[in-house]
Amino acid sequence: MHKPASDxxxxxxxxxxVDLIVGYRARQFSPSEVMDEVLAQVALWEPHIKALYLLDVDGARAAAKASTERWAKDEPVGSLDGVPATVKDNIATKGQPMPLGAASVTRAPLAADAPPVARLREAGAIIFAKTTMPDYGMLSSGLSSFHPLTRNPWDLRMNPGGSSAGAGAAAAAGYGPLHVGTDIGGSIRLPASWCGLVGLKPSFGRVPIDPPYVGRVAGPMTRIVDDAALMMSVLSKPDRRDGTSLPPSDLHWKVAEKPARKLRIGLMLDLGGVGQPLEEPVRATTLAAARAFESAGAVISEVKGVLTREMLDGLDNFWRARLWDDLARLAPEVRAKTLPYILQWAERGAALSGVEVIRGFNVTMTLRAAAAKLFGEYDYIISPTSPGVKFPAEYASPVNDPQAPFEHITYTVPWNMSENPAISVNAGYDDDGFPIGLQIIGRRFDDLGVLGLAKTFEGLRGEQRPWPVAPAA
Incomplete structure (x- = not known):
């Protein structure tokens, strides 16, 4: 465990x-000065955590210089002008390859930016690197057949989680304030929890993405709720390439604290024995959060989980078949480059019947119905983000068993399938000082309410530990 900075x-x-924009406007510092400090931080940390892919130092400095000149004339191009940002490997960037974390993927320059990248560039953000991920995004881990092993800055022996592994590690290490991840079962929220961050899985369709898929979203990974909201004001702008995106809206993304008084909040701890057992530090931290909301006037009631063993196994079958469809198209020698854990997991998809696969897909409808019923009674749900506190960096998942790959996503995956917005925000630490996340879930399309309640919790939770500092070289 690294000692925190003392100053x-x-x-x-x-x-x-938010503070960078205020500082630029007041000419307290420039985008060039900020970018130089971020790059210096990358140089300190990157040999230890391996969070980045395609780091573009020269391009970052050139973009920062241009932004500095715009701010000197009081002519910023957008709301994020000069703010450093990273995007996940699986979000397309024009002229760069997209390996999806897998050595089995052909690497060729892409023709266009994906919607999240296009929106960030339009707003003036400086995208100076992409971040690592595991093969095809199918692990909650920093393990990959293509990228080096990504580690957690809070403890280099531990995993940052995934599949937005590099984004989580980069944000915790201070590689600037803004990072974009993707989430289809917890891939934003889980690394946010294990890295002490704010990670928002927006309502499905709120952030245009290409290609879209069932439950798949892009969203912000930041250190504070205000930055997540600022990112959403940019990422949520329309893009016609995503046929599943929501209609353009005039939502006001400058989020205020949401009063907890009289809110009906369900506390979800009991999952009926489904998945990885809830570890005691996580239980204690979640209960403390519930008490904090209750002290602020919320009405807290315990609720049972909506996910069953049959549902989790169904999703497992559906996703195995989906990935095997991709892998089966590859030549055997290319397919063999896939991470063995992923390959062993996906191969079982070949033996599934059509009925088994469609039964797995139909779980998405069952979960949506269960969530709708639950939110007929409650305004918000709070739960752990992850049932476990941490796991070794070298593991492919907390359980590390390709035949039981999703035991740790039991608190997160229901809300992808039901399309509800859900956020992870740091709620406390274990005895070693390792972060533990709280998940807040809202009704479909209530992204602002979820952000507002998370901002309220930032004011209710205990004192936060300083961010980790890089070990000596």
């Missing part, structure tokens, strides 16, 4: 995006 002066690389 009280906030470094430029640790400033929030």
């Amino acid at each position: 009280d002066v906030t470094s430029l690389h640790d400033l929030s995006a």
